[in-house]
Amino acid sequence: MNQQLKNDFPIDWESDHHVTRREFFKFLTLASAGVAVGTVGMAAFAQLPRQSRQFEPLLVADLSSLEPGSFKAFAYPRPTDLCILVRKLDGELVAYSRRCTHLSCPVQYEVHETSERLYCPCHNGAFSVHDGSVLQGPPPRPIPRIELDVRDNQVWAVGVAMRGHHDA
Amino acid sequence: MTPKYSLRNQQKSVVFAGVLLFSLLLLLVQLWLFVILLERSLGGQDSPAWPAGTCAIVLLLVQCWMLAGVQRLMRAP
Numbered sequence: 001m002n003q004q005l006k007n008d009f010p011i012d013w014e015s016d017h018h019v020t021r022r023e024f025f026k027f028l029t030l031a032s033a034g035v036a037v038g039t040v041g042m043a044a045f046a047q048l049p050r051q052s053r054q055f056e057p058l059l060v061a062d063l064s065s066l067e068p069g070s071f072k073a074f075a076y077p078r079p080t081d082l083c084i085l086v087r088k089l090d091g092e093l094v095a096y097s098r099r100c101t102h103l104s105c106p107v108q109y110e111v112h113e114t115s116e117r118l119y120c121p122c123h124n125g126a127f128s129v130h131d132g133s134v135l136q137g138p139p140p141r142p143i144p145r146i147e148l149d150v151r152d153n154q155v156w157a158v159g160v161a162m163r164g165h166h167d168a
Numbered sequence: 169m170t171p172k173y174s175l176r177n178q179q180k181s182v183v184f185a186g187v188l189l190f191s192l193l194l195l196l197v198q199l200w201l202f203v204i205l206l207e208r209s210l211g212g213q214d215s216p217a218w219p220a221g222t223c224a225i226v227l228l229l230v231q232c233w234m235l236a237g238v239q240r241l242m243r244a245p
Binding site: 021022024025026028029031032033035036038039040042043044045046047050101140141142 | 184185187188191192194195198199201202205206207208209210211212214217218220221224225227228231232234235238239242
């Protein structure tokens with residue numbers, strides 16, 4: 001029965017699965033074309049105008065409850081998007097995503113005398129609390145900034161700044 | 169198979185292997201460029217966008233040129 005099957009379908013599996021060097025070279029060239037198309041597409045995408053994404057406003061805190069040098073954790077725009085509202089030592093309000101851009105560990109606000117920063121304890125990364133830029137460690141890019149609005153002594157989150165658009 | 173023919177085939181094989189390795193290296197450079205561009209773009213830095221895109225195209229052209237050269241080489245007597 002088995003021999004009959006082999007006679008009816010004489011497929012040489014070894015030669016069928018064999019990949020020659022020339023075929024592999026063609027595959028490499030095809031992969032190179034794919035990566036090139038992706039890179040050019042990404043370059044074009046990077047040229048698009050940056051606009052912040054607006055979401056439903058969310059009341060985060062009363063301004064009076066935040067002393068300079070304090071912070072409050074919240075979630076915005078989705079319940080799973082952890083964020084941190086910081087009242088800096090100079091009194092300015094800023095908010096950032098809490099997810100470290102390295103491996104998404106939650107960052108925390110740290111104050112040392114006159115210096116302040118957002119610190120990720122997982123891999124010793126740190127971000128500037130002023131603009132979200134990377135100060136140290138493995139994070140590859142700045143931490144996303146949440147846009148705020150202060151209305152009637154209340155702090156509202158109103159949007160997420162996109163790709164380096166850090167003007168609140 | 170004459171000794172001369174065999175030597176010629178060996179030379180072709182060595183050249184092919186060298187070009188193949190170089191091609192792999194170019195693909196790795198392209199992947200590295202893509203990852204760097206992705207990280208910079210997400211971080212809001214667009215300055216390397218078009219140089220990286222141009223490099224990727226140039227590397228692709230080099231790959232195509234090498235593929236054509238290798239095919240010519242293997243067809244040659």
